[in-house]
Amino acid sequence: MPAITVSRRQALLGTATVAAAAALSGLPPSRTLARAPFAAAQAPYYYRFAHGKMQATVVSDGILPLGDPSGTFLGTSKEEIGKMLTDNFLSTASVVLEQNILVLNTGDRLVLFDTGMGSSQLFGPTPGKMLANLKAAGIDPKDIDAVVATHAHCDHVWGIMSDDGSRNFPNAQIYISQADFDYWTDEAKLAIKEPAFMNAFIAGARKNLLPNRDRLVFVKDGQEFLPGIQAISAPGHTVGHTIYMITSDGKTLAAIGDLTHHQVLLLEKPRIEFAFDTDPKQSANTRVRILDMLAANRIPLIAYHFPWPGVGHVAKQGDGFRYYPTPLQMVLDQKG
Numbered sequence: 001m002p003a004i005t006v007s008r009r010q011a012l013l014g015t016a017t018v019a020a021a022a023a024l025s026g027l028p029p030s031r032t033l034a035r036a037p038f039a040a041a042q043a044p045y046y047y048r049f050a051h052g053k054m055q056a057t058v059v060s061d062g063i064l065p066l067g068d069p070s071g072t073f074l075g076t077s078k079e080e081i082g083k084m085l086t087d088n089f090l091s092t093a094s095v096v097l098e099q100n101i102l103v104l105n106t107g108d109r110l111v112l113f114d115t116g117m118g119s120s121q122l123f124g125p126t127p128g129k130m131l132a133n134l135k136a137a138g139i140d141p142k143d144i145d146a147v148v149a150t151h152a153h154c155d156h157v158w159g160i161m162s163d164d165g166s167r168n169f170p171n172a173q174i175y176i177s178q179a180d181f182d183y184w185t186d187e188a189k190l191a192i193k194e195p196a197f198m199n200a201f202i203a204g205a206r207k208n209l210l211p212n213r214d215r216l217v218f219v220k221d222g223q224e225f226l227p228g229i230q231a232i233s234a235p236g237h238t239v240g241h242t243i244y245m246i247t248s249d250g251k252t253l254a255a256i257g258d259l260t261h262h263q264v265l266l267l268e269k270p271r272i273e274f275a276f277d278t279d280p281k282q283s284a285n286t287r288v289r290i291l292d293m294l295a296a297n298r299i300p301l302i303a304y305h306f307p308w309p310g311v312g313h314v315a316k317q318g319d320g321f322r323y324y325p326t327p328l329q330m331v332l333d334q335k336g
């Protein structure tokens with residue numbers, strides 16, 4: 001029975017190999033191999049990097065699943081959107097946006113850029129993680145000196161107030177454009193039926209901004225309103241949408257908020273329109289103009305909705321742009 005002989009030889013060889021490996025590893029040959037259970041927890045949802053003499057911590061509020069992209073990214077065909085996603089190995093079933101909240105330690109202040117969705121379930125149960133992730137990062141909300149908002153949409157200002165009416169950042173001054181404050185807290189707009197999200201957006205902005213009327217500071221285009229932090233008006237997504245240029249030790253980082261919501265769709269074809277834009281044409285013009293400037297000057301950016309943690313560069317590519325994520329720096333004092 002030669003087959004059995006071969007099989008037996010293989011078995012013996014196998015045993016010998018295991019024994020030899022065990023001898024090399026110093027483990028007894030009879031040791032039973034353990035099976036590790038799958039872990040239930042993901043890695044921490046915060047990330048630190050140096051920016052000049054400042055320290056940046058990106059803290060997530062969790063993901064925003066937008067569903068079928070053809071309902072959100074407009075002005076082109078469903079087929080083209082599908083091809084762009086497929087060519088970039090992304091799902092065509094649902095577009096998922098991150099919420100990358102920047103916490104900047106300037107050396108004498110802690111500045112938080114945007115605040116996530118709060119407890120709202122408007123986009124399902126995944127958002128609302130900002131406070132837990134701040135805690136995980138060792139940042140006490142009481143130590144935040146400034147909350148800087150890019151605009152007054154739900155995923156940016158709804159984390160200012162807690163549901164019990166208390167302030168999540170009790171010691172913070174709040175910075176936003178007056179145009180966005182006026183537009184999104186306007187009581188008359190509560191009656192607007194189209195688009196359907198309008199009523200909720202107005203109500204949420206009022207809930208989070210109006211109780212802070214006494215601590216609001218309106219930022220102006222071009223103004224350096226905190227040392228090293230300059231407001232640049234970037235209207236279109238909302239009337240007062242503002243990005244922030246953060247400069248330290250000769251280095252500038254752009255916190256671009258919602259200048260672009262997607263690292264492929266709104267970069268490769270930056271004139272595609274986004275359903276939540278107040279003025280989609282103005283938004284596209286602003287996007288192209290500012291991305292051109294960032295690309296030409298090789299200025300790094302943090303994009304609120306790009307894949308975690310949203311830090312990288314954009315470069316010109318064809319009629320649009322391409323995103324180059326910065327490699328994660330796992331040594332904090334790593335240079336360049």
Ligand SMILES: [Zn+2]
Nearest residue numbers: 153155156258
């Ligand atoms: Zn947003």
